[in-house]
Amino acid sequence: MSSFFPHRDHSGDAWFRIGRLDVTTTNLVVGVGAISMLVCLFVRGLYETLTFTPGALFSGQLWTPFTWPLANDFSLWGILSLFMLWYFGTDLENTIGRRGMMTLLLGAWGALTVTTLLLGLLVPGVLAGMRMIQFAILLVWIAEYPQRRFLFNIPAWVFGVVILALQILPLLATGQIGSLLSLLLSLFLIAMVAKRVGLLSELTWLPGGRRASRPAPVARPSRTQERQQRRRASDEERLDDLLGKISAEGIHALSKSERAELEKLRERRRR
Numbered sequence: 545m546s547s548f549f550p551h552r553d554h555s556g557d558a559w560f561r562i563g564r565l566d567v568t569t570t571n572l573v574v575g576v577g578a579i580s581m582l583v584c585l586f587v588r589g590l591y592e593t594l595t596f597t598p599g600a601l602f603s604g605q606l607w608t609p610f611t612w613p614l615a616n617d618f619s620l621w622g623i624l625s626l627f628m629l630w631y632f633g634t635d636l637e638n639t640i641g642r643r644g645m646m647t648l649l650l651g652a653w654g655a656l657t658v659t660t661l662l663l664g665l666l667v668p669g670v671l672a673g674m675r676m677i678q679f680a681i682l683l684v685w686i687a688e689y690p691q692r693r694f695l696f697n698i699p700a701w702v703f704g705v706v707i708l709a710l711q712i713l714p715l716l717a718t719g720q721i722g723s724l725l726s727l728l729l730s731l732f733l734i735a736m737v738a739k740r741v742g743l744l745s746e747l748t749w750l751p752g753g754r755r756a757s758r759p760a761p762v763a764r765p766s767r768t769q770e771r772q773q774r775r776r777a778s779d780e781e782r783l784d785d786l787l788g789k790i791s792a793e794g795i796h797a798l799s800k801s802e803r804a805e806l807e808k809l810r811e812r813r814r815r
Contacts, residue, residue, distance in 0.1 A: 557642040569645040570633035577626050577674045580614040591615050595672040596657065598664030609657050615672040622673065629678040632685040636743065639688075644741035651737030652680045655730040663726040680731060683708065684738045687747065783810075 736752035
């Protein structure tokens with residue numbers, strides 16, 4: 545089987561279970577996306593209400609920075625985006641766990657929202673649905689597993705270069721420099737979040753990695769403890785001498801004082 549379809553351990557880190565279904569972070573987000581897709585299909589005008597544009601925010605639609613991932617249109621590409629988010633997100637979640645995946649998805653939402661808002665002051669921008677989040681998760685997966693094979697045995701990094709070029713070249717051709725900067729900045733921020741949760745460790749130039757924990761300081765023994773240690777060492781040495789004498793010459797070779805000393809040493813050792 546191709547490495548594009550790795551073995552998956554579905555018994556992992558779930559928030560809760562519904563029957564035999566593990567509700568992981570990825571399953572939960574994809575499920576909410578699928579429900580929102582159906583709701584937007586039947587509720588007229590809801591898609592536009594949930595969509596985020598900087599202009600709409602300044603006009604009083606303060607909810608849109610939080611609701612734009614729910615503006616999913618019912619289409620083949622929309623369904624495919626949710627499937628790809630589930631597939632590649634599940635693979636990443638098996639590595640970083642449910643909390644790490646939640647952090648990564650929230651980071652993707654935050655990075656896309658902030659960059660669109662800031663650069664939206666210069667050029668118009670629109671955010672709607674899970675497509676950009678899915679695109680970011682796919683690129684993180686490719687960066688984490690660049691040698692995995694896609695269809696026709698193509699390495700993942702080649703596929704990543706192609707899909708990234710398909711996003712960048714039209715923006716360059718049409719002179720949408722603001723949108724291009726927004727895309728690149730958001731992807732850079734998402735990559736930093738990914739490294740923070742334990743992914744992309746091979747990209748040493750990328751900031752955001754976890755700090756190595758400092759070793760705990762070794763407690764220096766007190767003077768009393770040092771004296772006790774020296775006495776124990778001395779007792780062990782003297783005990784070895786007496787036992788060696790017994791082994792070589794027999795118990796009767798010990799004098800009365802040496803026998804008393806042997807008993808004291810044994811008693812201290814027991815204590």
